[in-house]
Amino acid sequence: MNRVGTALLMVLLVQLVLVFSLYRAPSGDASAGAQQPLTKAAYFHIDEIHIEDGHGNKVHLEHRGERWVLPALGHLPAQQSRVDLLLAPLAEENTGWAVAHTLPARQRFQVAHYHFRRKITLLAQDEPIDTVFLGTSPGFRKVHARNDVDNAIYSISLNLVDLPTEQGRWLAEDILKVRAPLRIAADTYVVDRSSGEWRLGTGEQPDAAELEALLQNLEQLQIEGVAEPRPLDEAELILEIEGLAGTTTLAFYREGEEHFIRSSDHPLLFRLSRYTFDQLTGIALSM
Structure with missing residues (x-):
């Protein structure tokens, strides 16, 4: 093949490559291979x-x-x-x-x-x-x-x-958490810090470890969802808690293997873990 023929063949090959690259049709959607946001x-x-x-x-x-x-x-x-x-x-x-x-x-x-x-x-x-x-x-x-x-x-x-x-x-799991109580009253104890430090209703100092457990469990109190309305037996523990925002009553119930909590701030009955229930109902503040 002479030089003219070789040159013409090369020009033809270049043209074919250009045509292929310009007119190659995408398969499927126009955006089939594109990376793009799923939503706006x-x-x-x-x-x-x-x-x-x-x-x-x-x-x-x-x-x-x-x-x-x-x-x-x-x-x-x-x-x-x-x-x-x-x-x-x-x-x-x-x-x-x-x-x-x-x-x-x-x-x-x-x-x-x-x-x-x-x-x-x-x-x-x-x-x-x-x-x-x-x-x-x-x-x-x-x-x-x-x-x-x-x-x-x-x-x-x-x-x-x-x-x-x-x-x-x-629901927010910490909806019932107690941040800064000033007075906590239960059937078996009353503790307040109106004098600047925590004291029992008798004026004595509470057990430090038990007080810390009470305050920590109230501050970290978490629910496990909403329970269906149901009749419940008498609460095993009722806490009346006074704070700067007012007074809240928390009632703790046990029904078989299930545990519940009700707050005076909300009309709903909430589920509670057995661990949290046992921690709060087992508090003994007297020395």
Whole structure:
């Protein structure tokens, strides 16, 4: 082949490469391989969240002031760390590569609008921002996720165990904690610090270790959710606690292997761990 023929062949090859690179059509969606946010949560102030599980169970969260609350439970505060755990991966601006895009994959991974394990709706100023379906788990603390308006299915860092659809399990665990008591009265003891130091009702000093246990357990008091209303036997312990904000009465109940606490500040009955129940009902302040 002469020089002219060789040159023409090289020009033709270059043209073919250019045509291929310019007109190569993407397979599937135009954004099939693109890394993009799962939601627009990073660009809005999300102030309302709806969570469903496909079986009629729902949780509604609202952001009021500086905290998240549960309207269905009288706007009691929600556990902030649990809400953060939900919003963080949804607001992630780079969710990585999509693992699938097809309609059959939606059903297989349970992220279809008719077949899902969780449906998360995010709102800002009463306007829906995004709806995300969560489905099967591809690995430890991972879940398949799909935005309702997109075909792409991602694997994000989230655990469905952390997204219960029971209102009570979203309550702030420390809702009943006692921060700075001034006087504590029970059937078997009264202790106050009106004189500047803790004294029993008799004027004697309380047992230091028992007093520390009482104060620490009240300050670290945590509930384990809301219990269904039920008739209960007489409380095993009633504490009347006075503080700067007023007086609160805490009543502790045992029913078989279950333990409950009721506060005069709230109309609900709360679940309590056996450990906390035993710690508080076993206090003996007398020396």
